[in-house]
Amino acid sequence: MNAILTLTNVTKSFQHKTAVNNVSFSIGQGEVVAILGPNGAGKTTTISMILGLLKPTAGEIRLFNLEPHEKQVREKIGTMLQEVSVMTGLKVREILQLIRSYYPKPLDLEELINLTGLTEQDLKTRAEKLSGGQKRRLSFALALAGNPELIIFDEPTVGMDITSRNRFWHTVRALTEQGKTIIFSTHYLQEADDAADRIFLFKDGSIVADGTPQQIKARISKQSVSFIVDPELSLEKLYLHSEIDDIYRKDNRVYVQSTNTDRVLELIFQEKIGARDIQIERGKLEEAFEQLTGNDKEAI
Amino acid sequence: MKVFQMQCKTEIIRVLRNRYFVFWSLVMPILFYYIFTNVVNKNAPDLAEWQAHYLMSMTVFSVMGSSMMTLGIRMVQERSQGWSTFIRITPLSDGVYFAAQMVGQSVIHAFSITIIFIAGALINDVSLTAAEWVMSGAWILLGSLPFLAIGTLVGMMKKVETAAGVSNVLYMVLAITGGLWMPLEIMPKMMQAIGKWLPSYNFGNGAWEIVRGNMPDWKNILVLIAYLVLFMLLSKYIRRKQEAV
Numbered sequence: 298m299n300a301i302l303t304l305t306n307v308t309k310s311f312q313h314k315t316a317v318n319n320v321s322f323s324i325g326q327g328e329v330v331a332i333l334g335p336n337g338a339g340k341t342t343t344i345s346m347i348l349g350l351l352k353p354t355a356g357e358i359r360l361f362n363l364e365p366h367e368k369q370v371r372e373k374i375g376t377m378l379q380e381v382s383v384m385t386g387l388k389v390r391e392i393l394q395l396i397r398s399y400y401p402k403p404l405d406l407e408e409l410i411n412l413t414g415l416t417e418q419d420l421k422t423r424a425e426k427l428s429g430g431q432k433r434r435l436s437f438a439l440a441l442a443g444n445p446e447l448i449i450f451d452e453p454t455v456g457m458d459i460t461s462r463n464r465f466w467h468t469v470r471a472l473t474e475q476g477k478t479i480i481f482s483t484h485y486l487q488e489a490d491d492a493a494d495r496i497f498l499f500k501d502g503s504i505v506a507d508g509t510p511q512q513i514k515a516r517i518s519k520q521s522v523s524f525i526v527d528p529e530l531s532l533e534k535l536y537l538h539s540e541i542d543d544i545y546r547k548d549n550r551v552y553v554q555s556t557n558t559d560r561v562l563e564l565i566f567q568e569k570i571g572a573r574d575i576q577i578e579r580g581k582l583e584e585a586f587e588q589l590t591g592n593d594k595e596a597i
Numbered sequence: 598m599k600v601f602q603m604q605c606k607t608e609i610i611r612v613l614r615n616r617y618f619v620f621w622s623l624v625m626p627i628l629f630y631y632i633f634t635n636v637v638n639k640n641a642p643d644l645a646e647w648q649a650h651y652l653m654s655m656t657v658f659s660v661m662g663s664s665m666m667t668l669g670i671r672m673v674q675e676r677s678q679g680w681s682t683f684i685r686i687t688p689l690s691d692g693v694y695f696a697a698q699m700v701g702q703s704v705i706h707a708f709s710i711t712i713i714f715i716a717g718a719l720i721n722d723v724s725l726t727a728a729e730w731v732m733s734g735a736w737i738l739l740g741s742l743p744f745l746a747i748g749t750l751v752g753m754m755k756k757v758e759t760a761a762g763v764s765n766v767l768y769m770v771l772a773i774t775g776g777l778w779m780p781l782e783i784m785p786k787m788m789q790a791i792g793k794w795l796p797s798y799n800f801g802n803g804a805w806e807i808v809r810g811n812m813p814d815w816k817n818i819l820v821l822i823a824y825l826v827l828f829m830l831l832s833k834y835i836r837r838k839q840e841a842v
């Protein structure tokens with residue numbers, strides 16, 4: 298695969314703090330990558346370095362085989378920063394026209410409006426008078442204005458209502474189908490699970506996990522089968538099977554933990570314990586996230 | 598080229614939509630002009646000359662203010678609100694951005710000069726020769742350069758409030774001590790001696806000489822150039838220091 302973006306041993310230190318610590322990865326064309334991690338994990342710092350806004354203390358960043366600050370790079374990227382800002386004194390339509398004029402092959406204004414859901418009313422409004430969510434929409438439109446090949450969003454959906462959010466992800470899907478490469482950070486794990494085909498999990502400035510959502514979830518390998526059963530019934534019989542790692546009760550349900558859930562199902566029927574409402578509990582991204590980014594004392 | 602034009606046009610639209618600009622750079626100078634030539638000092642010995650002199654004072658006052666404040670405060674605003682960060686990610690080059698701001702600002706100045714001159718001609722029938730109108734207008738346009746450089750210095754401040762406060766005070770002090778409100782001749786000797794070396798006096802004096810049928814003094818030109826160089830060096834120095842962090 299063609300690498301569009303490569304980070305090699307990138308580190309960024311501020312006076313008293315190493316925000317990003319020896320991070321390396323490579324992203325190919327058409328990938329949709331989610332950057333996850335708790336507050337202060339180094340997501341925005343990493344994105345800022347990719348965008349050429351911050352210089353790495355050490356290491357190298359290459360975009361389209363060029364340095365981040367070069368003009369040819371800027372013509373091919375679009376971005377929505379974590380802190381949305383707009384130009385005051387101009388109507389939305391005027392700002393869009395202005396920013397489009399910076400790029401060699403900008404996106405059609407009509408298309409831009411359709412993609413981002415800006416309304417006729419929004420277009421006539423002065424940027425400083427937009428609501429928070431409307432500003433986000435404008436900021437989304439500005440990110441797409443130059444018809445970029447690589448799009449980077451830092452927490453794009455914060456402050457969007459459900460309609461805007463759905464529309465945003467709908468548009469992102471359409472963009473991926475066109476072969477665009479997309480990198481986004483988010484605190485909504487469901488978004489990463491749904492939209493990304495690759496997840497970077499950041500913790501304390503390092504990447505602690507890199508893989509598909511499935512792979513990341515599999516890392517916690519804590520699958521279980523849960524069911525409802527007569528509380529009087531003893532589950533002694535199940536314990537005798539070595540495939541079962543643990544059994545516990547929670548919220549009126551019994552959870553049977555095992556790496557082989559198929560075998561657990563077999564056992565449940567074999568032992569005729571009268572289980573009802575049986576469910577297979579796959580690892581959730583939340584659990585993986587908590588486990589992988591949790592405090593060190595938990596991990597020990 | 599298309600980018601440059603678009604950027605200039607945008608800068609001009611934004612200034613014209615700014616209420617502070619319209620008030621401080623157009624309404625106030627014209628109002629002052631009316632008051633000082635028709636209410637306060639209507640029995641000057643050579644009335645026609647006084648009216649022309651004061652028209653120049655107010656035009657200089659207007660252009661000096663928008664050079665120092667409009668540009669500078671907007672620079673601080675754009676930086677503190679993060680818009681400059683966004684612009685840095687786009688392919689727009691710093692050079693084009695800066696040039697467009699300067700050209701846009703100059704077009705605005707040409708516009709202010711024309712409006713205030715027309716106001717003077719209408720209010721007091723100020724009549725100068727065509728050459729005098731054009732020359733004094735051109736002087737004010739070019740003489741604003743050191744003040745635009747002050748504007749970029751103001752633009753390096755961190756907070757909008759500081760930038761607005763500092764530039765306002767500087768603006769008023771320079772206007773008064775440079776003799777733009779009251780002629781320098783009626784001030785104490787000490788003030789006169791200092792005033793003669795300030796950029797505002799030298800800016801004004803060039804225009805005053807032109808409407809008296811003279812040429813601007815060489816000294817006026819040299820002092821303004823010296824200030825321009827000084828402020829540009831200072832702004833370069835500060836920028837380098839800020840970037841190093």
Ligand SMILES: Nc1ncnc2c1ncn2[C@@H]1O[C@H](COP(=O)(O)OP(=O)(O)OP(=O)(O)O)[C@@H](O)[C@H]1O
Nearest residue numbers: 311312314316334335336337338339340341342343
């Ligand atoms: N300019 C700076 N100077 C000093 N420290 C900084 C600076 N910018 C970021 N940091 C520190 O670097 C660390 C990483 O910050 P960063 O903004 O990258 O986090 P993040 O993962 O984006 O967090 P969030 O989810 O809250 O947006 C934080 O501890 C932050 O305090």
Ligand SMILES: [Mg+2]
Nearest residue numbers: 340341342379
């Ligand atoms: Mg962040």
